[in-house]
Structure formats: C-alpha cells, structure tokens
Amino acid sequence: MSEVSLFIEDTAIKVMVTRGRRVEKWASLPLEPGLVSDGLILDESQVAGKLRGLFKQQKIGAKKVTAGLSGLNSIYRLISLPELPAAILPEAVNQEAARIVPAPLEQFYLSYQTIPAPPGETGVFLAAFPQNTADALFKTLSKAGIKASTMDLAPLALCRTVDAPEAIIIDARSAGLDIAILVDRVPQVIRSFSLPGEAESLAERMQTITEELERTIAFYNSGHQDKPLPPATPIFVSGDLAEAPESWMLLAGSKDTSVSELPSPMQAPEDFDASQFMINIGLSLKNLPPEKEGSFSLVNFNALPESEKPRGISLARIFTPVGIVIGIGLVFWLWLQVQDIRTENEALRSQVNVNQSLIPQQREEIAALNEDVAAIEPQIAPLEAKAGIFTSTAANLDANRSQINRDLSGIVGLMPDDVDLTGINHSGPRVIVTGTAPEEDDIFQYARNLRSSGRYSGVIVSSIIADYKEVLEDEEIEQIMVYDFTFLIITTAAE
Secondary structure (H helix, E strand, O other), X not given: OEXXXXXXXXXEEEEXXXXXXXXXXXXXXXXXXXXXXXXXXXXXXXHHHHHHHHHHHOOOOOOEEEEEEOOOOOEEEEEEEEOOOHHHHHHHHHHHHHHHOOOOHHHEEEEEEEEOOOOOEEEEEEEEEEHHHHHHHHHHHHHOOOEEEEEEEHHHHHHOOOOOOOEEEEEEOOOEEEEEEEEOXXXXXXXXXXXXOOOOOXXXXXXXXXHHHHHHHHHHHHXXXXXXXXOOOOEEEEEHHHHOHHHHHHHHOOOOOOEEEOOOOOEOOOOOOHHHHHHHHXXXXXXXXXXXXXXXXXXXXXXXXXXXXXXXXXXXXXXXXXXXXXHHHHHHHHHHHHHXXXXXXXXXXXXXXXXXXXXXXXXXXXXXXXXXXXXXXXXXXXXXXXXXXXXXXXXXXXXXXXXXHHHHHHHHHOOOOOOEEEEEEEEOOEEEEEEEEOOHHHHHHHHHHHHHOOOEEEEEEXXXXXXXXXXXXXXXXXEEEEXXXXXXXXXXXXX
C-alpha cells in the first residue's frame, strides 16, 4: 500500500509517495514569500490551491497523508516520573508539562511517549508545539480536500532516519535550521531556528550554523557533566549542507569527528535527491515496522491532537440503542414479576408457619457471605497502601512546584534591567539560566545579586560569549555587541 508524506516549509511544498521502503514518486513546488513564515501558513487558501494543483499534476489520488510540522517554537523535554499506572500517566505528564513549559499550555498541543528508564521510574519524551501553527496546517489540508492521518515534527522525523545510537544531525534549508543530538537512540536536545532570507548564500549562513552547533553541544554538555558528548560523535548533514561538502570542515572544527551526508534508509531511483527530502523520508518511516537490526530513534508517536485523529467505529454507538430497548423490556418484565409477587404474597400469608422452616437455610447463606467478606478484607489494605503512595507522590510534586516557584521568582526578580533571559531549565537542584546583556558588567552584577540573596547554594557563570545583533537606529541598521551568557545555579533544599 502506498504512503504519501507531505511537508510544507517556508519556501516549498514537498510531497513523496512510497511503497514499503521504496520511493516511487516525489515532487517539490516553490512557494512565494509571504505564504508561509516560520512554519506558520499565513495564506491558507492560496497554499491549499497549490496543494490541489501539485497533487493533480503528480496524479496523486490519496486523500490521507502523513504530515510534517515545522519544529520552530516547539519545546522538547525528557521527563523522569515515579513508576505510575498507565491510567494516571497522562495526568502526571500534563502536570509536569505545566511546570516545565515556559508558556501557557493553552497555546500548545502536547504529545509524549514513554522511553526506557531505570527501575522504579517512568521515562517520558515530551513535545509541546504551537496550536496556531498546527491548526493552520489542518485548515489548509481541509481546504485542499486532504486529511492528515498521522503527523510528526520535522526534527523528530529527521532523527528517525539515522542508524546510529549517538549522532548529531544538522538539516539546513533556505529558511530554516534543525539541530538534534541523539544519545542512546533518544533525541536529547533539539533546536530549530529561522535563518536569514533566501537571498543569502549558504557560505554567508555558515557562521550562524557553526555557532548554533557549538551552542547546542555546549548546552547538552552543561546538563551532562558526568557524561559529556564524545568528541568523535559523528555529524550527519542534509538539505543545503549535503550539497556543499567543502563546508563540512567548519562543522567538525578541531574535534576528531566525522561529517558526512545523512544516508537514506529508503530505496530510490538514481535521480532522487534524498538530502532534500529527508523530512519526508522520516515521515514515511513512521508507519513502517522498525528494522529488526539497527539503532534508529526510539521516539515515534502520532502528534495529531485527539480532535484530528481518525475516529474508529464506536461500539458504544452500536450497543447503546440496543441497550435502551433491552432495558425497557427488562423494566416491563420486572413490573410483571412484581405483580406476580404481590399475588403470591397474598397466598403465602396463610403459610407463615411453613416459611419459618427456611430460616436455618438463610442463616447458612449469611454465614457463607461472612466468609466471603473475610476473604475480601485482606485485599483492602494493599489498595489503601497504593492510594497512600499516590497521595504522597502528589504532595511531593506540590512541594517541588513551590520550591521551583521560589527559585524562579528570585532568578527573575534579581535580574538587572538591561539583562534579558532567553531560557530557564530547572532540573532538580540544578537550574540552567541563559540570557543576553549589552555589557559583561551586567552579567557579573546579576551573578553577584544571585549569590548575595542567600537563596542559592551556588551560582556558576558557565559561559559568556560575545555576539553581534542588528538593530534599527535612525532608520539605519546597525550592529551592536551583545553578550550571551549561561549560569549554572545550585538551589537550596526545599523548606
């Protein structure tokens, strides 16, 4: 059976038809500027019309597709929860997401998947992506007469194409950049960026790409100081980078690592440029059984919101009317039985003495019921113990949330006016804070404020990197120096 994968990026619509692990058909349709920006479809009607035309031109009759969504403005987290029953896991994940996602959850859709974890813990890979971007995609597909049966985020689709337990993946397109670090077959860090306009060449964008790569690796290592990323971790590239091998040495830098084009796990004709369709390839692999041998990504969930998932046949819809009819018949039958019982009671009133002989038998039945109760009572205590565990877990989560709120209020409240925060990652007693400031003195003043507050047992300035950004001054664009910084803050124990 053929599968159709669809990815709409800022500058093009890319569609691919596969059968099993073989590419049968592919096409790319350029998009004019302004139709899609940062993954968000701005003109749904025009893009829908182009979709219809592309499907008609390529003679693609399928009305259901596996859709890709841009990773821009999405959030990915690895969560460790206590070992929980499956029935309460969704609520626990939502509560944790409300704590760690630095924006109102009402603006995001959530998708997650359990991953391997130590005994006694539940590992969860969580993705939160903007509702407005996803909703615009669904509306556009609907206007084109197409429906998404499965959806995935572009960076996760890229990770699914890599046959390596540890790897760095870089996909550079004319308007976007995705960088992912894969460790133990699980995406550990994913970062997506908008790149300057397509007028800039790849050479002009290489400095941005290499800087973001270095920051991504530094961010991973800061959170895994006991086991940093090995210097020889292979780097795989796709998109525009795959066509410029002369730029790969800039990515490797001084590290003893290999840089190569991301190989396609699909069979395809010789004229198929896999590097330009890697996201589509990852989407096509979603619905295929995993390879018996290989080290591909363990993360593979359907990111479609519940409201967009295909609805199966509901047994409740079939049996509810039947149940109503049966219920009415049962009630009528019971009414007839009551009438019969009333008649029998009138006749039995004269036989009260005879019925007294039934009392010993009833006593025996009561004794049997008491034995059943005695057998059930020992099962109550374990259930109460489990309930106590859940109550204790909820109390611990509330206590941790209160401590985190105190930590974050101090981190934000003690910030100098000229300092801007770009990220706060709170993990147990460790908080990683990133931001920018116009002067190094502002950064050191911020660190002194945190240390002198007495709220934290340690404040470490992990890095300060000078950078330039463009600002509009008197109708002219000027470059000013800013400083990106990273703090590692060790919090005090909860009171």
